Amino acid sequence: MTASDTRERLLDAAERQFSERGYDGASLREITQAAEANLAAVSYHFGSKEDLFVAVVARRVQPINLERLRLLDQAEARAGERPLEVEAIVEAMIAPVLRSGADGPCVLRMVGRANSESAAPTRRVVEGPMREIRARVRRALRRALPHLNERELSYRMHFTMGVVKSVASDQHLLHAISDGQCDPQDLDGTIAQLVPFLAAGMRAPSVERKRRASARSRRS
Amino acid sequence: MTASDTRERLLDAAERQFSERGYDGASLREITQAAEANLAAVSYHFGSKEDLFVAVVARRVQPINLERLRLLDQAEARAGERPLEVEAIVEAMIAPVLRSGADGPCVLRMVGRANSESAAPTRRVVEGPMREIRARVRRALRRALPHLNERELSYRMHFTMGVVKSVASDQHLLHAISDGQCDPQDLDGTIAQLVPFLAAGMRAPSVERKRRASARSRRS
DNA sequence: CAAAGAATCGAACGTATGTTTGAAACGAAC
DNA sequence: GTTCGTTTCAAACATACGTTCGATTCTTTG
Numbered sequence: 001m002t003a004s005d006t007r008e009r010l011l012d013a014a015e016r017q018f019s020e021r022g023y024d025g026a027s028l029r030e031i032t033q034a035a036e037a038n039l040a041a042v043s044y045h046f047g048s049k050e051d052l053f054v055a056v057v058a059r060r061v062q063p064i065n066l067e068r069l070r071l072l073d074q075a076e077a078r079a080g081e082r083p084l085e086v087e088a089i090v091e092a093m094i095a096p097v098l099r100s101g102a103d104g105p106c107v108l109r110m111v112g113r114a115n116s117e118s119a120a121p122t123r124r125v126v127e128g129p130m131r132e133i134r135a136r137v138r139r140a141l142r143r144a145l146p147h148l149n150e151r152e153l154s155y156r157m158h159f160t161m162g163v164v165k166s167v168a169s170d171q172h173l174l175h176a177i178s179d180g181q182c183d184p185q186d187l188d189g190t191i192a193q194l195v196p197f198l199a200a201g202m203r204a205p206s207v208e209r210k211r212r213a214s215a216r217s218r219r220s
Numbered sequence: 221m222t223a224s225d226t227r228e229r230l231l232d233a234a235e236r237q238f239s240e241r242g243y244d245g246a247s248l249r250e251i252t253q254a255a256e257a258n259l260a261a262v263s264y265h266f267g268s269k270e271d272l273f274v275a276v277v278a279r280r281v282q283p284i285n286l287e288r289l290r291l292l293d294q295a296e297a298r299a300g301e302r303p304l305e306v307e308a309i310v311e312a313m314i315a316p317v318l319r320s321g322a323d324g325p326c327v328l329r330m331v332g333r334a335n336s337e338s339a340a341p342t343r344r345v346v347e348g349p350m351r352e353i354r355a356r357v358r359r360a361l362r363r364a365l366p367h368l369n370e371r372e373l374s375y376r377m378h379f380t381m382g383v384v385k386s387v388a389s390d391q392h393l394l395h396a397i398s399d400g401q402c403d404p405q406d407l408d409g410t411i412a413q414l415v416p417f418l419a420a421g422m423r424a425p426s427v428e429r430k431r432r433a434s435a436r437s438r439r440s
Numbered sequence: 441c442a443a444a445g446a447a448t449c450g451a452a453c454g455t456a457t458g459t460t461t462g463a464a465a466c467g468a469a470c
Numbered sequence: 471g472t473t474c475g476t477t478t479c480a481a482a483c484a485t486a487c488g489t490t491c492g493a494t495t496c497t498t499t500g
Contacts, residue, residue: 024244028488038449043489112332112389134397154398155413161393162386163379169332170382177354178374193375197421204420207412248458258479263459448495457486465478
């Protein structure tokens with residue numbers, strides 16, 4: 001029994017509880033009980049409930065972002081000097097996140113929740129590593145979609161990250177609204193549907209000029 | 221002072237607290253204090269914390285769905301016998317929700333949170349009225365996008381509802397990732413960007429045939 | 441084997457929560 | 471002006487929470 005045995009069990013149990021009941025809703029008593037550990041073990045191994053949560057999230061976030069960078073590298077190697085395929089960029093953004101929920105509860109449910117509960121601890125773990133990904137994705141998208149300006153790039157990246165977050169969080173909804181035709185467990189199926197959807201949205205014509213004109217006419 | 225004066229103040233204060241701190245995070249003591257009401261007023265007027273939350277959500281959900289139906293009616297009147305414009309359908313789905321956050325905290329933040337905290341109370345208020353909207357939207361989309369099968373319709377509707385939920389919940393993120401270029405308060409601006417994005421996604425070619433083929437080849 | 445450090449344990453502490461209670465204040469109707 | 475139903479109020483209740491403590495057990499090291 002190594003030094004990190006119950007520590008790992010605590011992380012697993014906490015991840016399940018946090019993703020099912022949220023940060024506030026999950027209690028250390030249930031977590032430690034599910035992990036077959038003592039209540040005080042949380043304080044001993046992590047310091048506090050908040051630090052436990054940060055550890056749970058961090059454990060999942062790093063592999064996801066590494067996989068994203070790997071997919072981007074791979075796509076760039078395939079593309080050579082040409083701009084990346086929009087589909088490849090989108091897939092690099094979303095697939096690692098969705099797939100991370102395959103073997104257990106999804107990270108994004110926790111993060112999304114805690115994002116508006118207690119912003120500070122979550123953002124420390126999530127936002128930091130995310131900066132690099134975003135910069136890299138933006139650069140690739142800028143080349144692949146030269147018709148978009150920076151503002152539109154921001155919007156569309158925001159939409160993309162948004163849909164993956166909500167799709168990962170509300171998997172049960174998909175099963176409900178499709179009368180069972182869509183299987184939320186079939187992550188590859190979801191990805192196969194989501195990538196073309198988002199890529200088409202990304203390729204949509206710029207709306208800037210049209211909007212400025214209509215705003216001007218509305219003002220007068 | 222009519223019978224529903226402090227009742228209304230309680231709803232307002234509760235809405236603010238619920239959307240900022242979540243269902244578990246919001247305390248009745250802070251809510252009643254902000255509403256300048258007594259702690260017991262919640263039990264008296266609503267029965268319990270959960271019933272208060274349901275009342276808060278219900279108050280916002282109904283106008284949103286009425287506005288959605290109104291926009292659909294209006295679009296159908298304009299289209300006559302022809303299929304609706306995809307843009308009009310998408311806008312009817314998303315605009316009322318986004319605009320509902322204009323004068324105060326957004327409903328979706330509460331709903332999205334509570335969706336995974338305690339599913340039962342939320343779904344009772346949200347899912348019920350949503351059925352009608354979804355059926356109507358699906359019918360309109362089916363006509364406007366005959367190249368999609370039912371499964372793909374479900375996926376793309378799910379994606380659409382997902383992006384609006386997350387965009388409404390994480391407005392602050394948009395400001396952050398765009399270096400201030402996008403103003404989350406500018407709801408019409410967000411809608412103007414989001415509608416073409418989603419409409420293009422909706423119009424993306426069907427992926428069913430391609431996917432079946434690739435799955436078959438992967439299996440062998 | 442003995443000593444020291446790491447890890448676990450049961451139990452308690454202080455606090456905050458949602459809910460309940462019974463009395464007081466209020467408002468309208470007779 | 472009194473009465474009756476509605477609404478407000480201060481106070482208490484029971485419970486659940488995160489955290490801390492000292493003792494105990496286990497594991498490693500000399």
